[in-house]
Amino acid sequence: MNKLLIVGTVAFDAIETPFGKTDKILGGAATFIGLSASFFNVKPAIVSVVGEDFPQEHLDLLSSRGIDISAIEIVKGGKTFFWSGRYHNDLNSRDTLETQLNVLADFNPKVPVAFNDSEVVLLGNLHPNIQISVLDQMQTKPKLVVLDTMNFWMDCALAELKEVIKRVNVITINDEEARQLSGEYSLVKAAAKIQQMGPQYVVIKKGEHGALLFHDKEIFFAPALPLEEVFDPTGAGDTFAGGFAGFLAQSENISFENMKNAVIWGSNMASFCVERFGTERMVSLEKEDVVKRLRQFRALTQFDIEIA
Amino acid sequence: MNKLLIVGTVAFDAIETPFGKTDKILGGAATFIGLSASFFNVKPAIVSVVGEDFPQEHLDLLSSRGIDISAIEIVKGGKTFFWSGRYHNDLNSRDTLETQLNVLADFNPKVPVAFNDSEVVLLGNLHPNIQISVLDQMQTKPKLVVLDTMNFWMDCALAELKEVIKRVNVITINDEEARQLSGEYSLVKAAAKIQQMGPQYVVIKKGEHGALLFHDKEIFFAPALPLEEVFDPTGAGDTFAGGFAGFLAQSENISFENMKNAVIWGSNMASFCVERFGTERMVSLEKEDVVKRLRQFRALTQFDIEIA
Numbered sequence: 159m160n161k162l163l164i165v166g167t168v169a170f171d172a173i174e175t176p177f178g179k180t181d182k183i184l185g186g187a188a189t190f191i192g193l194s195a196s197f198f199n200v201k202p203a204i205v206s207v208v209g210e211d212f213p214q215e216h217l218d219l220l221s222s223r224g225i226d227i228s229a230i231e232i233v234k235g236g237k238t239f240f241w242s243g244r245y246h247n248d249l250n251s252r253d254t255l256e257t258q259l260n261v262l263a264d265f266n267p268k269v270p271v272a273f274n275d276s277e278v279v280l281l282g283n284l285h286p287n288i289q290i291s292v293l294d295q296m297q298t299k300p301k302l303v304v305l306d307t308m309n310f311w312m313d314c315a316l317a318e319l320k321e322v323i324k325r326v327n328v329i330t331i332n333d334e335e336a337r338q339l340s341g342e343y344s345l346v347k348a349a350a351k352i353q354q355m356g357p358q359y360v361v362i363k364k365g366e367h368g369a370l371l372f373h374d375k376e377i378f379f380a381p382a383l384p385l386e387e388v389f390d391p392t393g394a395g396d397t398f399a400g401g402f403a404g405f406l407a408q409s410e411n412i413s414f415e416n417m418k419n420a421v422i423w424g425s426n427m428a429s430f431c432v433e434r435f436g437t438e439r440m441v442s443l444e445k446e447d448v449v450k451r452l453r454q455f456r457a458l459t460q461f462d463i464e465i466a
Numbered sequence: 467m468n469k470l471l472i473v474g475t476v477a478f479d480a481i482e483t484p485f486g487k488t489d490k491i492l493g494g495a496a497t498f499i500g501l502s503a504s505f506f507n508v509k510p511a512i513v514s515v516v517g518e519d520f521p522q523e524h525l526d527l528l529s530s531r532g533i534d535i536s537a538i539e540i541v542k543g544g545k546t547f548f549w550s551g552r553y554h555n556d557l558n559s560r561d562t563l564e565t566q567l568n569v570l571a572d573f574n575p576k577v578p579v580a581f582n583d584s585e586v587v588l589l590g591n592l593h594p595n596i597q598i599s600v601l602d603q604m605q606t607k608p609k610l611v612v613l614d615t616m617n618f619w620m621d622c623a624l625a626e627l628k629e630v631i632k633r634v635n636v637i638t639i640n641d642e643e644a645r646q647l648s649g650e651y652s653l654v655k656a657a658a659k660i661q662q663m664g665p666q667y668v669v670i671k672k673g674e675h676g677a678l679l680f681h682d683k684e685i686f687f688a689p690a691l692p693l694e695e696v697f698d699p700t701g702a703g704d705t706f707a708g709g710f711a712g713f714l715a716q717s718e719n720i721s722f723e724n725m726k727n728a729v730i731w732g733s734n735m736a737s738f739c740v741e742r743f744g745t746e747r748m749v750s751l752e753k754e755d756v757v758k759r760l761r762q763f764r765a766l767t768q769f770d771i772e773i774a
Contacts, residue, residue: 247651343556344692344693344694344696367675377692379689379766381689384687387652423771452773457684458685459767461730463727463731465760
C-alpha cells in the first residue's frame with residue numbers, strides 16, 4: 159500500500175451558516191484531507207500539532223480510519239488552533255470572526271521515519287516554511303507532491319511560498335488565488351504562468367462551479383455536483399485535495415489522463431463534505447455512497463456526440 | 467430540411483468593454499440566434515422589426531447565411547431598436563447605458579405562412595406577449611418550443627411571462643433569473659419548480675461557468691471552454707440558444723440524451739461569439755473551426771474512470 163504523507167492543521171472550528179451555528183467542532187485541513195484520503199487503498203499519516211485540550215476521541219476517530227497519527231504532536235499545556243467564521247447567504251464568501259494560532263505558532267513538523275519515504279506528499283494549507291520543512295525531511299524523493307495554499311500566504315509570505323511552489327508537482331488553489339498569484343485575469347493565462355513557477359499541474363478550484371486541471375496546453379474540467387442543499391462549505395477544498403491525492407496514491411499513475419480521474423474523485427468527495435456541518439458527513443459516509451455518486455458524476459458530464 | 471422559426475430583436479448595439487468600444491454595430495437576439503443556427507442543416511427564418519435606418523448589408527448578411535428574412539418588417543421612417551452597455555472589468559456584469567425601443571415599441575410579429583408549420587420555434591428574449599403571439603400564429607404544433615427570457619420580464623410582465631412559460635418545452639435563463647423566477651436559491655430546487663410551471667427541460671446558463679440542463683431527476687452539465695481572452699460577452703446567451711435549437715432542429719431527436727449534445731453545441735457556438743466584438747467572430751467563423759473546437763469540448767470533460 160502506498161504511503162500518503164499529509165501535513166496540515168488539526169483544529170477546532172466554530173461555524174455559522176444561514177442554516178445554523180456550531181460550537182467548537184473538529185476541523186483543520188489535515189483532518190478533512192485525512193478523512194477523505196482514508197476512502198482509498200492507501201496508508202495515510204498526518205503531521206500536525208494540537209494542544210492538551212484536544213479530545214482523545216477526535217484522535218481515535220482518525221486512527222480508526224487507518225490514519226497514522228503518531229506525528230500529531232500534543233503540546234502539554236497548549237491550546238489547539240481555533241478558527242471561527244461566518245458564511246454569507248450565498249455560502250460562496252465568508253468572514254473570519256476569530257483565529258487563535260495557539261500551538262500552531264511554534265509548530266515544528268516532524269516527519270516520522272516510517273513515512274519519510276512516502277510516495278505521495280500532500281502539503282495542506284499552512285505557512286510555506288512548514289511545508290518546506292516537511293519536504294526537506296523526506297529521505298526518498300516522493301513520486302508526487304501536491305501543494306494546497308491560500309491568498310493569506312500570498313499576502314504575507316510570498317517569497318517563501320514561491321520556494322515551495324518550485325518544488326511541487328501539483329498546486330491546488332481557487333480562482334481568485336490563481337489570479338492573485340499570476341497577475342492574470344484569464345484562468346488559462348494564470349495557469350500557464352503558474353506552471354512556469356514550478357508545478358507541472360495546476361488545479362483551480364471554483365467551489366460550486368467545479369474545478370479545472372491544467373497541464374501544458376491541456377485542460378480538463380470537473381463539475382461540482384449540483385446539490386439540493388449545501389449546508390457548510392468548510393473543508394470542501396481540503397476534502398477535494400484528500401480525494402485527489404488519495405486516488406493518485408492508490409492508483410500509482412500520475413499521467414494527465416489519470417489525473418482527470420483524480421479531479422473527479424476529489425470533486426466527488428467534496429460533494430459530500432458540504433452536506434453537513436464540519437466533518438459530520440465525512441464521518442458517516444460509506445464506500446457505497448461514494449461509488450453511487452461517482453456514477454452521478456459520470457452521468458452529469460458524459461455525452462456521446464458525433465463529430466463530423 | 468427542418469424549419470426553425472426565430473422571433474427576436476434585430477438591432478443596433480454600442481458596446482464598451484475593458485478592451486475597447488464600438489459605435490452602433492449589428493446586434494439583437496435574433497441576429498445572434500440566426501447566425502449560430504445557420505451552422506446547422508436547417509432552414510431558419512427570423513420574425514422581427516427594424517427601422518428604415520437599418521443597413522441593407524446587415525439584411526444581406528443574414529440572407530447569405532440561408533436565413534429567411536421575409537418576416538423582418540422594415541418600418542418606413544422608423545428607427546431600429548438600440549441598446550448600449552458597458553461591461554465591468556470581470557465581464558460578468560454590465561450596466562445598460564441606453565435603451566431606445568424605437569420600432570420595437572409597436573412590434574406586432576407576423577409569422578410567414580411558409581414557416582407557420584416550423585418544427586422548432588425559438589422565442590428569443592422579448593416581451594412575453596410577442597412570444598405568445600408567435601405561438602398563436604402556428605398552424606401546426608411545433609415539435610419543440612424553446613424560450614429565452616430575462617429578469618426584466620420577471621420584474622415587469624410576470625403574469626404574461628408565466629403564460630408563455632406554460633406553453634414551451636425548454637426554457638433557457640441564467641442562474642440569477644432561475645433563482646428569481648422560482649424563489650429557490652439551490653439551482654436543483656429552482657429547476658424543479660420551473661419544470662412545474664410548464665417546460666420539461668430547464669437550461670440554466672452560468673456564463674463562464676457553463677450551463678446546466680435539468681429534466682425530471684436528471685442533470686447534465688456543459689462547461690464553458692476556458693479561453694485565453696474573452697473580448698465581449700454580448701450575444702453569448704443568444705448564440706448558445708441558436709446552437710442548441712439549431713442542433714435539435716437538425717437532428718430531429720429531442721430525447722434527453724440528444725439534448726445533452728445540444729447543450730454542448732450551444733456552448734461550443736457561444737465560445738466563439740465572445741472572442742470578438744458583437745457578431746464579428748460569428749461572421750468570420752468557418753464550419754471547420756466549429757468542429758475542431760467540439761473536439762476540445764470532448765477532451766475538456768470526458769474521462770474514463772473505473773467504477774468498482
